[in-house]
Amino acid sequence: MPRMVDLAHSLHRIFGFTAFRPGQEAVVKDALAGRDVIALMPTGGGKSLCFQLPALLQAGVTLVVSPLIALMQDQVRLLEDNGIAATFINSSLPREAVQQRIAAMLRGAFKLVYLAPERLLMSDFLTGPLEQLAAKPGINAFVIDEAHCVSEWGHDFRPEYRQLSTLRRRHPRVAILAFTATATSRVRSDIIAQLALREPAVHLSSFNRPNLFYDVHQKDAGTYAALLRLVRAGGSGIVYCLSRKRVEEICEQLTSDGIAARPYHAGLDAEVRRANQDAFIRDDVQVIVATVAFGMGINKPDVRWVVHYDLPRTLEGYYQESGRAGRDGDPARCTLFFGAADIRTADFLIQQKVDPDSGEPLEEEQRIARQQLRQVLNYAEATECRRAIQLRYLGEEYTPPCGTCDNCCEPRKLEDRTLEAKQLLSCVARLAQRHERFGAAHVIEILRGSRSARVISRNHDELSVHGIGKNHSTQEWRNLIRALLHQGLLAETQDGYPVLLLNAESWRVLKEERSVQVARAARATTSARRESASATAASLDNGDRSVFEVLRALRKQLADEHGLPPYVIFHDATLREMAQQRPTTLHEFSGIRGIGEGKLARYAERFIEAIRQAT
Numbered sequence: 001m002p003r004m005v006d007l008a009h010s011l012h013r014i015f016g017f018t019a020f021r022p023g024q025e026a027v028v029k030d031a032l033a034g035r036d037v038i039a040l041m042p043t044g045g046g047k048s049l050c051f052q053l054p055a056l057l058q059a060g061v062t063l064v065v066s067p068l069i070a071l072m073q074d075q076v077r078l079l080e081d082n083g084i085a086a087t088f089i090n091s092s093l094p095r096e097a098v099q100q101r102i103a104a105m106l107r108g109a110f111k112l113v114y115l116a117p118e119r120l121l122m123s124d125f126l127t128g129p130l131e132q133l134a135a136k137p138g139i140n141a142f143v144i145d146e147a148h149c150v151s152e153w154g155h156d157f158r159p160e161y162r163q164l165s166t167l168r169r170r171h172p173r174v175a176i177l178a179f180t181a182t183a184t185s186r187v188r189s190d191i192i193a194q195l196a197l198r199e200p201a202v203h204l205s206s207f208n209r210p211n212l213f214y215d216v217h218q219k220d221a222g223t224y225a226a227l228l229r230l231v232r233a234g235g236s237g238i239v240y241c242l243s244r245k246r247v248e249e250i251c252e253q254l255t256s257d258g259i260a261a262r263p264y265h266a267g268l269d270a271e272v273r274r275a276n277q278d279a280f281i282r283d284d285v286q287v288i289v290a291t292v293a294f295g296m297g298i299n300k301p302d303v304r305w306v307v308h309y310d311l312p313r314t315l316e317g318y319y320q321e322s323g324r325a326g327r328d329g330d331p332a333r334c335t336l337f338f339g340a341a342d343i344r345t346a347d348f349l350i351q352q353k354v355d356p357d358s359g360e361p362l363e364e365e366q367r368i369a370r371q372q373l374r375q376v377l378n379y380a381e382a383t384e385c386r387r388a389i390q391l392r393y394l395g396e397e398y399t400p401p402c403g404t405c406d407n408c409c410e411p412r413k414l415e416d417r418t419l420e421a422k423q424l425l426s427c428v429a430r431l432a433q434r435h436e437r438f439g440a441a442h443v444i445e446i447l448r449g450s451r452s453a454r455v456i457s458r459n460h461d462e463l464s465v466h467g468i469g470k471n472h473s474t475q476e477w478r479n480l481i482r483a484l485l486h487q488g489l490l491a492e493t494q495d496g497y498p499v500l501l502l503n504a505e506s507w508r509v510l511k512e513e514r515s516v517q518v519a520r521a522a523r524a525t526t527s528a529r530r531e532s533a534s535a536t537a538a539s540l541d542n543g544d545r546s547v548f549e550v551l552r553a554l555r556k557q558l559a560d561e562h563g564l565p566p567y568v569i570f571h572d573a574t575l576r577e578m579a580q581q582r583p584t585t586l587h588e589f590s591g592i593r594g595i596g597e598g599k600l601a602r603y604a605e606r607f608i609e610a611i612r613q614a615t
């Protein structure tokens with residue numbers, strides 16, 4: 001195994017980095033020691049380097065199994081740009097090309113070979129090329145990317161992944177390195193069992209994405225204008241909407257405001273979808289407006305912002321979707337807009353979950369969906385650190401403040417709502433005395449003095465609390481109930497139709513042993529600030545920024561010449577450092593982060609020339 005100093009040297013020589021990112025070095029060491037590994041790393045955590053660097057430092061070939069065929073070509077191109085011999089074999093290639101690549105692989109022409117699982121598991125591949133490869137030049141490791149596909153508990157189960165245990169049976173001495181961005185322990189143990197891993201080294205990276213800024217705003221008349229300001233601040237971005245109709249509307253509105261935007265949803269032809277996705281990846285358009293159907297299997301590392309224009313369905317979904325921002329490690333922004341209408345829509349959709357034959361409600365599904373909606377609302381309405389909430393949900397402790405979310409940066413003002421809380425809790429208590437339990441809607445009707453049939457028929461108009469809260473709107477009461485639930489001052493049943501219940505803390509409020517402080521409604525968009533706080537170029541001063549733009553244009557030109565996405569050539573961070581340092585010699589150029597020998601040979605001259613002309 002190479003000494004540490006050699007690792008650091010190789011890291012710099014090949015990839016142009018002076019230090020490992022958190023968690024990488026430990027995985028690299030275990031891989032070099034020939035151990036089985038299971039590594040849970042968030043997207044954007046620098047996973048690829050964990051198996052690429054060991055692959056280059058060992059004698060044989062490393063085989064990488066990935067279900068994301070569309071990404072293979074870009075990954076191989078990135079490796080080639082770094083001067084690394086790599087190739088991919090999948091169904092997108094004609095037969096002769098596959099034969100040629102297999103022959104070259106057996107000659108030892110590649111260090112890394114990416115394979116689709118279907119190809120690897122074909123019986124004539126297993127008994128032919130794979131056996132020959134094992135004999136000479138040898139197999140260093142099987143890398144299983146997106147390893148959660150092996151688990152039915154994961155979000156992306158692929159039956160063919162189940163058969164990967166064949167690899168262990170046929171090649172018991174070759175290490176298996178499994179990577180996934182899915183955090184749950186159930187999926188983790190499934191991966192270990194299904195792939196027959198042997199006492200694997202388990203690496204759990206933090207799922208914290210420190211470069212992402214999180215903020216949440218209540219929807220109002222200024223929401224679209226806030227979106228437009230954010231878009232105009234620059235950088236590639238994704239706008240997520242719940243429905244196709246909304247996708248089309250927002251996309252049209254942005255286009256008419258002069259923004260290069262394209263829609264993406266399941267109602268479009270597959271060809272149109274692909275063309276729109278490519279236009280986004282290749283920086284031909286700035287914005288993609290999409291339903292959640294968009295994003296799986298794309299890897300655009302320089303997405304600078306992700307906006308949810310509607311409530312996400314689950315908090316995990318929100319983490320994954322917003323996590324498509326800033327995979328290159330540069331600052332990026334994740335903004336969520338939500339409004340009372342969204343909550344009603346979500347509630348309505350949940351009530352539509354019925355058995356198609358009998359028309360009976362699917363109670364279990366509705367229960368889970370309600371619980372997920374509550375978690376999303378808790379996130380949206382929280383006054384505590386957004387990052388801490390997300391990480392707690394993923395099973396990770398985090399001690400705020402994070403310094404990069406709206407609640408940490410601008411804590412919301414608290415208001416005393418003890419009186420209203422007592423009115424509401426007494427209403428629940430009065431009903432409980434009569435052995436009655438109701439959900440929020442009915443309790444609010446009573447407080448507001450409704451004379452609806454539901455209220456009258458149960459004699460609830462005779463309760464002393466009937467009408468004591470008519471000076472507040474239904475929405476204000478709803479907000480208060482959610483705040484009380486959120487603070488644990490009131491409980492709600494989790495099964496079937498949720499009803500409100502008092503708990504020990506509720507009684508402390510009723511006995512005037514404690515007060516109730518509630519944050520003001522979430523920030524309205526009209527007061528939203530920091531639109532440009534996270535745009536990559538915004539951290540540059542004017543002179544550097546104009547050089548950055550020149551370099552960015554050159555990158556786009558080179559990318560188009562080679563039919564590549566721009567990020568394959570250089571990440572934004574590398575361009576930004578070039579714009580600041582302005583290297584004019586090869587030696588200076590090689591000192592920029594992210595430039596190894598391969599990129600130096602391929603691109604240094606063009607960029608140095610551009611820097612000379614721009615300064």
Ligand SMILES: [Zn+2]
Nearest residue numbers: 385402405408
């Ligand atoms: Zn925070």
